[in-house]
Amino acid sequence: MNYRVLLNYIGKVILVEGLVMIPALLIAFAKSQHNCIFAFGVTIGALIILGLGLSLIKPKNQEIKIREGFLIVAGCWILLSLFGALPFFLSREIPNYIDCIFETVSGFTTTGATILTNIEVMSSSLLYWRSFTHWLGGMGILVFFLAIMPKSKAGGSLFRLMKAESPGPEVGKLSSKIKNTARTLYIIYIVMTIIEIILLLCGGMPLFDSVTTSFGTAGTGGFAVKNDSIMGYNSYLQMVVGVFMVLFGINFNIYHLILLKDIVNVWKNQELRLYLGIIFASTLAIAVNISSQMGSFAKGLQHGFFQVSSIITTTGFASYNFDAWPMFSRCILVFLMFIGACAGSTGGGVKVARVIILLKSARNTLQKIRHPKSVKAVMIDKHRTEDTVISEVNAFMTVYCIIAIVSMLILSIDNFSFESTTTAVIACLNNVGPGLDMVGPVGSYSAFSWWGKIVLSADMLLGRLEIFPLIILFSPVTWSKNK
Amino acid sequence: MKIVIVGDGRVGSTLAKQLAKEDHDVVVIDNDPEVLNDLLETVDVYVIEGNGAVLDVQRRADVGNSDILIAATTNDELNIVCCMLAKKLGCKATIARTQNRDYVRQMQYMSKELGLSMIVNPPLAAAREIFRIIQFPSFLKRNSVAKGRVELVELVISEGNILVDKALMDLTKLLKMDVLVCAVERDDEVYIPKGDFVLKAGDKISVTAPRSNLVKLIKKLNITTQKIKNATIVGGGQIAVNLAEELLKSGVSVKIIEKDIETCKNISERLEDAIIINADGTNHDLLLQEGIEDTDAFISLTDIDEENIFISMFATHLKVPKVITKMNRNEYSYLISDKGVGSIICPKQLTANEIYRYVRAMENTEDTVQTLISIIDDRAEAIEFVVGQNAKNLNRALMDIKLKKDVLIACISHLGQIVIPKGTDSFTEGDTVVIVAKNEAEIREFNDIFM
Numbered sequence: 001m002n003y004r005v006l007l008n009y010i011g012k013v014i015l016v017e018g019l020v021m022i023p024a025l026l027i028a029f030a031k032s033q034h035n036c037i038f039a040f041g042v043t044i045g046a047l048i049i050l051g052l053g054l055s056l057i058k059p060k061n062q063e064i065k066i067r068e069g070f071l072i073v074a075g076c077w078i079l080l081s082l083f084g085a086l087p088f089f090l091s092r093e094i095p096n097y098i099d100c101i102f103e104t105v106s107g108f109t110t111t112g113a114t115i116l117t118n119i120e121v122m123s124s125s126l127l128y129w130r131s132f133t134h135w136l137g138g139m140g141i142l143v144f145f146l147a148i149m150p151k152s153k154a155g156g157s158l159f160r161l162m163k164a165e166s167p168g169p170e171v172g173k174l175s176s177k178i179k180n181t182a183r184t185l186y187i188i189y190i191v192m193t194i195i196e197i198i199l200l201l202c203g204g205m206p207l208f209d210s211v212t213t214s215f216g217t218a219g220t221g222g223f224a225v226k227n228d229s230i231m232g233y234n235s236y237l238q239m240v241v242g243v244f245m246v247l248f249g250i251n252f253n254i255y256h257l258i259l260l261k262d263i264v265n266v267w268k269n270q271e272l273r274l275y276l277g278i279i280f281a282s283t284l285a286i287a288v289n290i291s292s293q294m295g296s297f298a299k300g301l302q303h304g305f306f307q308v309s310s311i312i313t314t315t316g317f318a319s320y321n322f323d324a325w326p327m328f329s330r331c332i333l334v335f336l337m338f339i340g341a342c343a344g345s346t347g348g349g350v351k352v353a354r355v356i357i358l359l360k361s362a363r364n365t366l367q368k369i370r371h372p373k374s375v376k377a378v379m380i381d382k383h384r385t386e387d388t389v390i391s392e393v394n395a396f397m398t399v400y401c402i403i404a405i406v407s408m409l410i411l412s413i414d415n416f417s418f419e420s421t422t423t424a425v426i427a428c429l430n431n432v433g434p435g436l437d438m439v440g441p442v443g444s445y446s447a448f449s450w451w452g453k454i455v456l457s458a459d460m461l462l463g464r465l466e467i468f469p470l471i472i473l474f475s476p477v478t479w480s481k482n483k
Numbered sequence: 484m485k486i487v488i489v490g491d492g493r494v495g496s497t498l499a500k501q502l503a504k505e506d507h508d509v510v511v512i513d514n515d516p517e518v519l520n521d522l523l524e525t526v527d528v529y530v531i532e533g534n535g536a537v538l539d540v541q542r543r544a545d546v547g548n549s550d551i552l553i554a555a556t557t558n559d560e561l562n563i564v565c566c567m568l569a570k571k572l573g574c575k576a577t578i579a580r581t582q583n584r585d586y587v588r589q590m591q592y593m594s595k596e597l598g599l600s601m602i603v604n605p606p607l608a609a610a611r612e613i614f615r616i617i618q619f620p621s622f623l624k625r626n627s628v629a630k631g632r633v634e635l636v637e638l639v640i641s642e643g644n645i646l647v648d649k650a651l652m653d654l655t656k657l658l659k660m661d662v663l664v665c666a667v668e669r670d671d672e673v674y675i676p677k678g679d680f681v682l683k684a685g686d687k688i689s690v691t692a693p694r695s696n697l698v699k700l701i702k703k704l705n706i707t708t709q710k711i712k713n714a715t716i717v718g719g720g721q722i723a724v725n726l727a728e729e730l731l732k733s734g735v736s737v738k739i740i741e742k743d744i745e746t747c748k749n750i751s752e753r754l755e756d757a758i759i760i761n762a763d764g765t766n767h768d769l770l771l772q773e774g775i776e777d778t779d780a781f782i783s784l785t786d787i788d789e790e791n792i793f794i795s796m797f798a799t800h801l802k803v804p805k806v807i808t809k810m811n812r813n814e815y816s817y818l819i820s821d822k823g824v825g826s827i828i829c830p831k832q833l834t835a836n837e838i839y840r841y842v843r844a845m846e847n848t849e850d851t852v853q854t855l856i857s858i859i860d861d862r863a864e865a866i867e868f869v870v871g872q873n874a875k876n877l878n879r880a881l882m883d884i885k886l887k888k889d890v891l892i893a894c895i896s897h898l899g900q901i902v903i904p905k906g907t908d909s910f911t912e913g914d915t916v917v918i919v920a921k922n923e924a925e926i927r928e929f930n931d932i933f934m
Binding site for chain 1: 503504506509510522523525526528529532925
């Protein structure tokens with residue numbers, strides 16, 4: 001194990017966290033929130049000192065091996081969450097450190113689950129930071145770091161960092177240089193975020209709300225700055241957020257293809273088609289189901305679309321308390337939590353791409369039962385999916401289910417309702433945020449015990465990093481020599 | 484530059500690694516997704532799975548807007564088709580690797596009519612390199628820079644040599660000629676030595692000297708090996724045939740041992756003056772029977788690296804004056820370079836280097852690299868620059884200039900005049916300067932050599 005490379009990169013990423021926290025400090029200054037100035041000042045100071053210190057450790061061999069790639073990513077995410085929680089704690093606005101960690105992990109992993117029962121009393125600088133964690137975590141902290149880092153001797157092995165952090169069964173590059181790939185992704189991301197901010201401003205949303213809501217949408221996070229999520233905004237604003245959630249749930253390679261004017265391949269993309277298809281069908285089903293409750297079909301369509309878009313992209317904004325909807329609609333929403341957004345987007349969940357692979361390989365297995373000698377490849381976009389990818393997806397699903405079951409068991413000790421317990425785990429593991437019943441769109445996670453919150457925080461990280469990096473970090477085998 | 488490489492084999496991946504390290508935009512095309520995945524995780528390139536001779540694949544690689552396409556698969560015809568397509572799409576330069584020598588012969592036509600910029604023939608490149616070594620058998624390796632006026636030679640200092648226990652600053656006086664020791668390998672460690680460095684027996688050194696002084700240097704160092712009059716080659720592949728042709732032309736008698744009878748017949752047609760033996764060249768008794776201990780040069784060119792190593796060690800054991808070993812995989816060569824295998828030749832590395840030099844020459848802007856040569860088992864490099872007007876420290880005495888660690892100026896060519904530099908010398912715009920540096924120094928342009 002090359003510990004020096006590990007510490008060096010973790011140090012650099014911690015330094016970046018210190019730097020991106022500075023705008024929050026400036027807001028605290030502008031609004032003279034003295035407890036926040038103190039909290040951010042101390043945290044930024046600590047991050048910069050620690051980051052600089054660690055980045056002084058110069059590795060002899062700069063190459064990042066496969067194992068180190070996973071460890072850097074997992075280590076960074078955990079440390080960033082622990083440090084990112086400090087401002088909440090030091091400002092004494094969230095008194096319990098476990099709660100602070102839950103809130104920050106929920107932010108970075110773009111879950112949007114909150115332990116706050118009254119959001120509106122929080123200082124604006126803290127709310128800004130809370131929403132900014134969504135934005136940074138959405139596209140990825142290491143991808144951000146790769147986009148801004150100076151030239152390094154690690155060369156192509158940096159791709160391992162990107163691969164470990166980016167969601168989806170197969171991660172590719174957009175261009176030959178990893179730095180340009182990371183930059184292109186962030187430029188698309190920034191431009192789309194700015195467009196959303198402008199559209200929200202046009203609809204009369206205040207600047208602070210527009211920025212934080214856009215951060216929440218872009219990262220498909222779901223932290224709002226109002227207690228009633230975005231139910232209080234007019235239907236134009238809700239529509240803008242609804243459409244942008246769908247857009248941020250699309251694989252960013254698609255936007256790159258659009259920039260290259262390769263519309264044919266955009267249209268033929270199977271994942272995109274299925275993703276839009278699911279949204280369309282679910283919206284229609286829910287709209288029919290809730291139209292009588294909502295008063296009209298149009299109203300049902302509007303809220304149905306918003307909620308489907310919010311849940312499938314695993315954002316978690318609510319335009320209506322969907323926990324009060326009929327069972328059929330709520331069931332659909334829970335299924336959508338599992339499916340999640342497209343691979344290579346900022347959304348969470350299992351990912352539509354994995355669903356396609358699973359369905360196609362299941363179909364092939366069925367055919368093999370009928371014709372034992374038959375051979376059939378899993379084709380996606382006229383491209384054969386490698387067997388290693390398929391077995392990785394299968395392993396992912398298995399471990400994913402085990403984690404869900406174990407988490408539910410531990411959480412059930414708290415003795416809340418079945419719906420609350422199961423949907424809390426599902427909503428956290430898939431980075432959605434709100435579940436049903438107690439953890440529904442108007443509820444919060446504050447009632448869970450401290451161990452329950454730790455388990456849910458772990459679930460959020462496992463979901464965002466797609467399980468394997470964290471498992472590798474915590475398996476003893478990783479740390480022993482020559483295994 | 485934008486560079487597309489077709490074929491992710493040994494040549495392709497070596498090139499991809501080198502070129503990506505120098506910040507070129509590299510796209511690699513291959514039809515094996517597994518090797519592409521491995522490459523993607525270690526080298527900063529874009530990869531495309533597919534057949535490089537298919538228009539659609541080339542379009543995806545944006546060949547039309549690329550500067551160079553390098554077709555480096557093992558299939559000659561595929562490589563040529565790749566190049567032709569690329570040229571038609573608008574690629575500026577195309578390079579094809581071909582194994583068959585007939586294509587080299589028709590190069591002129593192909594470059595004029597089909598637009599190929601260069602053909603690289605690995606067996607020919609290897610044969611030429613071996614021939615160059617045989618010309619001066621006293622040296623392990625020989626490279627020329629500054630348009631052939633300066634030689635970089637490698638040798639091992641044996642026990643009792645006059646250089647043993649001498650400091651480098653005394654060498655000029657001792658040898659009464661301008662030479663410069665620019666790199667030393669001792670106990671697996673590479674040094675770029677300073678004047679107070681004291682040489683020891685067993686050191687492998689790289690020496691710069693004007694070509695005209697080369698013969699004198701051999702005499703002074705008392706490392707004369709008799710001129711090579713006959714050579715034994717084991718393995719009758721294309722390298723052997725190319726090499727034998729060159730050797731026969733220069734009056735060296737050649738014996739080739741090859742175990743396949745059909746191959747033997749074929750090469751006997753092409754090499755009328757050579758002795759062709761149809762036998763297993765790895766057979767101990769046969770080698771003795773064929774008088775291996777009396778041969779001047781022994782070259783092992785079978786397809787199996789391990790066999791080559793063994794028979795070369797055997798030849799060294801029998802005190803054959805010059806032993807040359809071909810190795811297809813050269814990653815481990817530093818482990819065995821002092822185990823009696825003589826000079827090591829890696830054809831694919833040579834091919835990659837040849838293409839690499841072409842790419843470097845294409846950049847050809849001021850202050851960039853003119854030629855680049857790997858020395859001391861590829862652990863250090865000699866780089867030739869033409870000094871541009873933006874260069875720092877023009878016309879300053881070298882002793883006043885602070886160079887980076889592990890960097891040394893090996894020679895300056897001023898208006899065709901070769902200077903092996905001393906502290907009082909300087910360089911000016913338009914000079915050719917050869918520097919030697921450890922690989923870790925990462926020299927990209929001339930100004931990189933200064934602190």
